[in-house]
Amino acid sequence: MSDKRLPLYTSSELKSGHDTDKSCWVTLYNRKIYDVTQFLDEHPGGDDIILEYGGKDVTKAMADPDSHSHSESSYEMLNESMLIGYLATKEEELELLSDGNTGRRVEVVQDTIDLTEFGEVPTEELLSVRTDYNHDYEKHKFLDLTKPLLWQVMTSNWTREFYLDQVHRPRHYGKGSAPLFGNFLEPLSLTPCLDSYRIFNA
CATH class of the missing domain: 3.10.120.10 (Cytochrome b5-like heme/steroid binding domain)
Incomplete structure (x- = not known):
């Protein structure tokens, strides 16, 4: 405590x-x-x-x-x-x-950790723990982050309450931006900043 x-x-x-x-x-x-x-x-x-x-x-x-x-x-x-x-x-x-x-x-x-007490800095891996996509989808049935998002959203039948609950649950993709289209249109979803980030962090 x-x-x-x-x-x-x-x-x-x-x-x-x-x-x-x-x-x-x-x-x-x-x-x-x-x-x-x-x-x-x-x-x-x-x-x-x-x-x-x-x-x-x-x-x-x-x-x-x-x-x-x-x-x-x-x-x-x-x-x-x-x-x-x-x-x-x-x-x-x-x-x-x-x-x-x-x-x-x-x-x-x-009952949370006191962030004003400084100790050893965590490793980079611990600072950017990405979401377990499969576990997240099996548990919440919201978005499968391994598949293009646009079609999933367009064909969804979520209730308003379910949607609001899910968008308040942060998910860390961990490798650039999540796929929106999944085909030749995908480059159109990238800004120059994100595109450069992907090139230099590949």
Whole structure:
């Protein structure tokens, strides 16, 4: 078990300038604060949905199946990489303001590895562990990464809930870009950058 200390923020700090694409913070359960700025471009539902809640609580929005239902892995991703602090309660806020102690921190106990404790750097192989394609497809029945993706997507009959759950599960292809067409059209899917990467990393 490891712990880390995260700062408390007042409600005015949360709402002050953190509702734009330059800095976007949201809360869950009116307590945990997340900096989702870097995630705006990656959000499958588009950045406008998140920006609408900049500086606000997203608990109901994330649980609403009619707008954009989220899987358990979405919440895990928020806690693992975007949690930056906690929204002070009214009592804590009064204490912070009266003491002028805006740097007060909350100790959080978690069952994950403490990434602030530096040790031996992992090997390159461990830093880029690619997805086991066969196991992933057998388990989730989503996309077979060994086959062209476009036809699989066009002929799919996934439900909305299944699709949203799957796109929130990161997969590391590990060898350039996954095949889209699988025939003579494949070069059209490559940008010059990706093409150069493939040449120099072949």
